[in-house]
Amino acid sequence: MDCQKESNMENCICSYPGCSRKGVCCECLTYHLQSKQLPGCCFPSAVEKTYDRSFKAFAKAWGL
């Protein structure tokens, strides 16, 4: 299966500029999980823009 980067990009809400992982979701997820974080698309838009991608920020954002 080929990478679906172009179609993934249509749904990518990450606002961090210049990241080479945009649209390559497997690399994005691996990168953030290594730091106990989640990709930007896991967060509400207002929280995503803070670039705090921690599990703690995720739980707080969704009231968990």
Ligand code: SF4
């Ligand atoms: S969530 Fe992180 S790794 Fe994924 S595209 Fe945005 S800045 Fe890059």
